[in-house]
Amino acid sequence: MIKPIGGRSRPAVLRVLLETQFGLFFAGNGLSLIGSWMQRIACGWLVWEWTASAFWLGVLAAGDLLPVLVTGPFAGVAADRWDRLKQNRVAQLASAAVAMTLAALLFLECLDLVWLVVLVTIQGTLVAAIQPARLAMVQQMVAREDMGVAVALNSVSVNLARLIGPAVAGAMILKLDIYWLFVLNALVTLIFVWVLGRLQLLPRTSVPSSDGFWRQMLAGFDYVANNRAIMLVLLALLVGGAFVRSILELVPAVAALTFDNTAVGLAALTAASATGAVGAAVTVRRQKVASIPVGVLIWWGIGALSALLLTQADNTIVAILCAVTLGASITRCLVGTQTFVQLTTPDGLRGRTLSVHGLIARGSPALGALAIGAAADRYDLPSTVLVTSIVMLVLVLVMLGPTRRYASQAAEAD
Template sequence: MPASHGFARIFQILGQRNYGTFTLGNSISLIGTWMQRIASGWLAWTLTESAGWVGAIAFADLFPCILIGPFAGAAADRWDRLRVLKIGQLLGFGQAFLLAILYAMDVLTIWPLFLITLFNGFVTGGLQPFRLSITPRLVEPQWLTTAIAINSVNFNLARFVGPAAAGLIIATGGMGWTFALNALSYLVFVVALGFVRLRPQQIARSGKSFGADIVIGLKHAVTMPGVNAILLMTVVSGICVRPVLELLPGWAAQAFHGSSSDFAALTSAFGIGAIVGGLWLATREGTRGLAGIVVWSNIGMCATLLCFAASTRIWMALPLAMLTGSCMVSAAVSGQTLVQTLVPDELRGRVLSVLGLVMRGSPAIGALLLGVASDHFGMRLPLITGVAVLLGLMLYFVVGFARFRAVLEDGY
């Protein structure tokens, strides 16, 4: 199918049966996931009134990716990716259904919430390389940039719709319904996956053990020029500034003296900005210019977060949250697209597992560290410190930008 230009590309790729079906099911599942995240974060705050515990719940959700990610990456280069995704959705259904039952029985305290979230973190972390590496099997190569951008729009649209729906459901029907509806959303995705047919792929089997394959993938990720730079940016951003999203319950309640509605509004504002950034990238073709977007989007994110940290009212913070979300997604999607185009297919699952590991694992560490720091120093100072660290790294890449761009976009 010949590729169109501009926004016509978005409609054309969504009309492709496999990608469109996968995206529809994934959208519904992600909305349910964000509903549960909002409910879990707010429940942790109401049970403890501690930013440290909110950070711990985010840690339980994100950190398991570090432990299971490398193994899952090697598995993604060996196992049936579609079948594993189906099994993972069924496990996700189980944990969401259990949360709904425990909440209905009024026995869902902070420790069961933490442990179930930890289990789901292992499931989600294990599925991450399968989810990332399946995209090239859904579309032709000329559609890859658009597909990755729409995946990000999909995720961030859920970040907007999920919190809005969660806020409405919590206010009218109770928090337990968010867990129950998330369980249902997993089943919808399982049905959608049943209609997906992947493009044929020939993967050269290494004949090595899982352990050897893991080492090869890690070595390739950290030594390949360009890929290692993207990973470094992702790690520093994830630890230093990305946890602002996981700590939004504390920002809404402590920094802006708001309620669950303000929390949902902040989360949605980040999501709206991210959708705008993702849609803009979805209209682009090729990789030319993406290196500049990675660098300057990170710098723009630093600038808007400094203003966000200085805000004293929720109405001041909301537009800054939208700008931050747009910069954050522009940097992330551009970086992931560049990595996808640089990595050979036989190593795709393993290298993308490392990218997925730092995308989920570094915010987990950051959420825990910044959450504890916020209990002692307030919400603002830890975020400002993190922004300063990331800004210093990005200035280093500005100085050496010509070489950075050549490695990523020209392959040398």
């Protein structure tokens, strides 16, 4: 372990990155995520080029995100029963294989819309299957008091990838055959597999339960159902994911509203939302556990207003500023929600609780993108987002009081 220079304690961010195993994980995971975002942009671009349909963009998002509805509960039990690190390595190897399959089919000119959605769905299933183990093992890399910082740094990693990945993807689409994006994603994923092999996690703080698989799964759902504070923040995540975060899955359609060149608009809005997200993540500070859920609700309200203004904007500068705010608000919500769940859940139940969190976090944007995309094709995107944003704002106002009360109770119990 690296020692502080001159006997002085480093700032929390530097301490987590330089003095713990999380720093190595952060680097490898970030590189892999850049490749993943390149692949997502390539897939979205192909679908828009083939169909020019917001609905089919929603179908693609559903294929990527909805498998968590099936695999999430099983993945949560697996994270609490078995070696979390080995699960991550196997899943990343399989992800590299999927990327190479996409590259080969494109190279051979055998890839069509159906096969693209199928392979993206397989990729989404792998991500969903490993997400609880990936999130739960963060507490095996950092001290409890640094958990919020680690979650925020994870968000920085995701959003830097969302900033860098699309930029690299856009340049490669202009200069190279698109299948090279999938090849590069496979290569960086294999690098991450190597990084995972070098990690040495701290021992688990609890012994995995000897109960049967199904009994453990039900225990996880029972814990969430009886913890009202967690239920409320997850409800906000459900609606916020469907009505606010889903807009990021429809960026090609949003770009077509404001920009003369959709490809330029896609890159600009994606980069803008990622910039806002990174800025929000790096400015996260330690806060009392009881105050986290209320802050999450307020940021969901800001996100709803940003989504509304983004789809109504008739000026590219206004649209970019709205995308920055939207990215920042969504990140604050995701960081706050995950931090609260991590800190108020016992280690023996953490994987299963995070699987419910992941089910909602990944499933709600997919369902929202599918529904909003279908409504946008029938009516129009600005009107659809106007309705969903109003619903989100009303929910925030209704939930503020109960959320403040139950979050205080959960913090005292912890």
